[in-house]
Amino acid sequence: MTVHSPEARAGRPTGDDRAAKRDRILDAAERVFAQRGFFTAKVSDIAKEAGVADGTIYLYFKSKDDLLISLFESRMERVNGLLAAAVAGATTPRAKLMAFVTAYVGMIAEQPTAAEVLTIELRQSTKFMREYSAQRFGELLRLLAGVIAEGQAAGVWSDTVPAPHAARMIWGMLDELALAWLLGRDGGGRRGRKPPPSADDGGRKFDIVRAADWVGALVTQGLERRSNV
Amino acid sequence: MTVHSPEARAGRPTGDDRAAKRDRILDAAERVFAQRGFFTAKVSDIAKEAGVADGTIYLYFKSKDDLLISLFESRMERVNGLLAAAVAGATTPRAKLMAFVTAYVGMIAEQPTAAEVLTIELRQSTKFMREYSAQRFGELLRLLAGVIAEGQAAGVWSDTVPAPHAARMIWGMLDELALAWLLGRDGGGRRGRKPPPSADDGGRKFDIVRAADWVGALVTQGLERRSNV
Amino acid sequence: MTVHSPEARAGRPTGDDRAAKRDRILDAAERVFAQRGFFTAKVSDIAKEAGVADGTIYLYFKSKDDLLISLFESRMERVNGLLAAAVAGATTPRAKLMAFVTAYVGMIAEQPTAAEVLTIELRQSTKFMREYSAQRFGELLRLLAGVIAEGQAAGVWSDTVPAPHAARMIWGMLDELALAWLLGRDGGGRRGRKPPPSADDGGRKFDIVRAADWVGALVTQGLERRSNV
């Protein structure tokens, strides 16, 4: 008779165990998708990376697509939660905006693999992915639009640009800077890719944290030089 | 007896014929990729759409990947050419910037399918696509960065944000607005997708041409209200 | 409760199981190659003959080429082993030679399908097959050449013909007789072939076992009539 772990002895693992293994698979999928891309990644790659059997994946996820969606949900939940918390921690519209921006670039700097998956891989894929994407990014965009609208209502910001579109634009800046940084990092993008020859396109090895200031500057005053202010 | 060109006399299609069929295949691929996505699209779908046999595709392109890359090159060449022409037709940095922005949104409005492929589908796919992408978008970004740098050098614009990164940010705004518009259109995104439930995220049915003004406004003065101007 | 081996307990097939299925596929390939020829045989034919799914083949062999090579290796190993054993069981050079010859024709008589594949199909195919072929047949030829050389060294046989070439020649006789017999059998060659009209070419329905005597006679005394011996 062999000695068994408590869980095995009890006949079935606790919910915690189940959740933990699910997370292990999600983490593995994150790494594999970041490295190979969604379509190129094989389910068995993910299984190997997670240290489980191929079939086990299907005990936790309905399909490869479901795995992708679950990963997306999981990461966006985290992102949306952090951003909401950051915004909630500030008082004025300007402070809220900067909190949003700073929190986002901070997240990218700290979890580049997750960011890579969100920024690059998760946008591909199958048609129905697009819906989930729109929905979850919608949350993020509404949070940001709310901050803008608040500032416009308070008279702090001009309402030349409707708040939802202003939010899109700011998000676009952040996203593009994130993309540039992610692809510019050593080992960024997929493995084995040769570095692009040009170096002067702002795409390589800048400090992503500074991006917060750039966005702040552009939103605050545009590119204009205000000599008399 | 009619006079024939040497090629016609020999019964051989002219170079023009060849190029025309190649273009027909590229156009078909554009539509199919826009509809199904690169990985999901089957070569035989493209052949059917182009009205040729499957094997014919391979007389013009080495592989499915090659077809994608060729499509990308073809469309980016067109885009880069138009943008460069637009910029060249303006004199001051501000005018050049607005020419760039206006030209881009105009292009999207007029050729949404092409835009969809460039904005959405062509960013996916295999690792080596990434390189091509970086290179060709780099051209576009360098053009824009040149305009910014010129304005900064002329003292028109602040150099708080380095020109290459400012270019990225402006591009990000445009790109995100384009994406929102493309996905928001009826029939935008892939067929068969259900419309996202939320309507207040700025993602639906706005006039993309107005985006030029929004970008102009944000770049010119940020979001700030200038009470004393 | 029965006692299981570790593998059985884990629900995993034993190495024996794996080897057995591999062999089943090799046997199926042998039959299909013998019937259709390597290039004409479809992987799915082999799968059907083996009673497995198409994809299963690729769990055991890297490619169709690999399957061919593996089959060749497997059969040549068997042949070389048997011949070496036969030779080792004899003492004088003459006895060794006859043992070699007898063992080979015996093998052909008992396993005509395997012989057909070795003698006919496995000599075709891709360029790299040729190398394997040369190497494995080389083993066989060296064994035979060794016997000849031994007899020449012992003064039993003339060294008019260098041993390696004498070995080639003897092998050629055996091979040609084997080929004639294999093609002459009912059902020999590929299915569906019409019987050649001529019957007097020695190619049909003789007893392959007698070939051993013929080879023995020719090697021993040539065709000469020795009236005075």
Next chain:
Amino acid sequence: MTVHSPEARAGRPTGDDRAAKRDRILDAAERVFAQRGFFTAKVSDIAKEAGVADGTIYLYFKSKDDLLISLFESRMERVNGLLAAAVAGATTPRAKLMAFVTAYVGMIAEQPTAAEVLTIELRQSTKFMREYSAQRFGELLRLLAGVIAEGQAAGVWSDTVPAPHAARMIWGMLDELALAWLLGRDGGGRRGRKPPPSADDGGRKFDIVRAADWVGALVTQGLERRSNV
């Protein structure tokens, strides 16, 4: 009006022209088959080698198979003719046998490409090739068997081995030696193949012409040393 060659003026080429082009295609096929093997060779390769368009092949041959068969017929006709002539030029059975053998090895030495195709490539291929092969080689074998039978009838040779089988055996020797020589030549076998490592198997760089003596010796006296003769 342009000036035309006589044939063109006449509206159709002479039979000689047609035969000449057919031969050009056969020669090209011989080279391509020798280099790439029948199955691997593409019809368009042969067309290019022959300097004609792909479709032209089909004006002279019904199919790729037909081309192979025609090539085989053409070459075997030549071989059989030469051998028959050689035999006819000799008087005694022994002389006839040696004439046969000598003529054959001479042919190999002088036209190795043709020999390679006959000895190696033409034995592969489709099922119906086998019939043609049997038939044409049958001619050759019957010629040889006739010589043997004549010698046996004359009491020159023992009839231990029936003439048709003796013919097979002699042919087997020749064929195997030819094969060894062809594969052993530099550039023998298909291009790009690495040389087999072993050198002592008699397979490399011997003088094929000497093979005639070896066959003569073996047939005349076997391997036996005849001390008392």
Next chain:
DNA sequence: CATGAATGAGACTTCATTCAT
């Protein structure tokens, strides 16, 4: 619950053959 061997649908690609010029 976990395993991983087996499945088999389906994709890309090749190439012998045709036929309009």
Next chain:
DNA sequence: CATGAATGAAGTCTCATTCAT
């Protein structure tokens, strides 16, 4: 007769998913 672009049937191989152990 000659051409060679076009055809499309067919084969190899991959990989998401299942299920017996």
